Amino acid sequence: MEALPAFSVPSLYNSTSIAPDITSAIRKPMFFNLQLNPKLSLPDRKKLKSRLFTALSPTVSTELSTDPPADEPEIEGSTQKFDWYSQWYPVMPVCDLDKRAPHAKKVLGIDVVVWWDRNESAWKVFDDTCPHRLAPLSEGRIDQWGRLQCVYHGWCFDGSGDCKLIPQAPRDGPPIHTFKKACAAAYPSTVQNDILWFWPNTDPQYKDIISRKKPPYIPELDDPSFTRLMGNRDIPYGYEILIENLMDPSHVPYAHYGLMPTQQPKEKVDREGGRPLELSIDKLDINGFTADQGWSDSKFMSPCIFYAYSKPDQPNVSASSADAKKSSRQRKAALIFICIPVSPGKSRLIWSFPRNFGRWIDKVVPRWIFHIGQNLILDSDLYLLHVQEHKIMDVGPSNWQKACFVPTKSDALVVGYRKWLKKYSGGQVEWRGKYSGLLPPSPPREQLMDRYWSHVVNCKSCRVAYKSLNVAEVVLQLISVASVGIVAAMKEGMVSAAARNSLVVMAVLSFALSRWVAHFVYKNFRYHDYNHAFR
Ligand code: FES
Ligand SMILES: [Fe+2]
Structure with missing residues (x-):
């Protein structure tokens, strides 16, 4: 990889x-x-x-x-023994999370649902299991009051995991929705460096763990003088x-x-x-x-982060100290790889390559x-x-x-x-x-190297590009068919031969371009095999 x-x-x-x-x-x-x-x-x-x-x-x-x-x-x-369950784990870059829907993620073998609580303006991470009959909450929806709703029987939960509604409970009966067993299990979570993190333990003693231990901090990811696009892939x-x-x-x-x-x-x-x-x-x-x-220099920050960063430029003895200072300011870059254990044989990568020069390119x-x-x-x-x-x-x-x-x-x-x-x-x-x-x-190679499910659906930018390019392909095909139709419907002498030929050329070009777009989309957003013997 x-x-x-x-x-x-x-x-x-x-x-x-x-x-x-x-x-x-x-x-x-x-x-x-x-x-x-x-x-x-x-x-x-x-x-x-x-x-x-x-x-x-x-x-x-x-x-x-x-x-x-x-x-x-x-x-x-x-x-010492490393305690895998007393660490903050990255879940996803915030830029790739859609606030309108719950998201299913697995980290460290734990199925979680990630959702945006608009009442608290915060991302929440719950165990992906409804307390009623264990349906996945990630298949649910955000209701009109901003609660996470399980779509199996409609139970609703607030950002703390408290059950706010059991539709099947009699209105004049006991408040069973307030029972502890009716609550969803909420993990401590926080956003740092534009990444959502969670603590893989729902025990109440860890509720305020953020005040005692924070996720590893990467200064370049919060520095406005750096450009810092992110990506993720399963x-x-x-x-x-x-x-x-x-x-x-x-x-x-x-x-x-x-x-x-x-x-x-x-x-x-x-x-x-x-x-x-x-x-x-x-x-x-x-x-x-x-x-x-x-x-x-590089650092492995256990268990997830490998981080390489440029050393300050060595001052050039022949350069003035002002030049050396300027040079040092201008050339800083880092390579950040966040490797998330998902389950045996599966992982997730979040990457970012912040740098404080050439920032306009990313804009x-x-x-x-x-x-x-x-x-x-x-x-x-x-x-x-x-x-x-x-x-x-x-x-x-x-x-x-x-x-x-x-x-x-x-x-x-x-x-x-x-x-x-x-x-x-x-x-x-x-x-x-x-x-x-x-x-x-x-799995078969096509599935192993699939890009759509491993990246495109989880990347806001690629998702939009994928949809837009598919629309472009259809539009090009329509133009092609329409051009052929117009030429066929026109009677001899209605338009000049030049106009007629132009329509024919447009039909051919549109068709060829639509095929090219289809190929481009498949190769870059679906599946791209790789054969080293012929590189
Ligand atoms: S399983 Fe969730 S409401 Fe029934
Ligand atoms: Fe992408």
């Missing part, structure tokens, strides 16, 4: 190409460029010595030890595979060949230009790790144009990762270190992430016994 990076992000990692380049800003993310620019990845040897992890040298071992090397600094909190492989893939720049020249620019080495050893990468992890604890990728170009390229990048390694996950499950996720051979430093972040997962969570997400431990069976 991708290092979605290339999406719309300017070349964060390319120190010489941060000036906005429209083409690359639209089509290519830069996440990986950062890590692929040889000029940027020269490590400071002294620093490297103090790093906790790098991938193993092939001369050292063929297998990763799960014990820290002898010279590793003590890892803080090494005996992914047919698990959260672990998703996040480690986004931490791995070395696959970009191969899995995303031709889709995003990568810095080429002086001496190429192959068509794609792969090269050694000096990646390393600085500090790892239960809250994640920080890493050095050359001219970018002029609609978001769906960026999403076409970004979805293609996701598609280009989607099948690889889906199959890879099944193979890892075959050996057991806690055996990842034994099954994989990761001898170079380009895998350092992946190794670090797997180490974090093993150390603090036994090598896998805690599903609380909800699943059997098996992955869902692989």
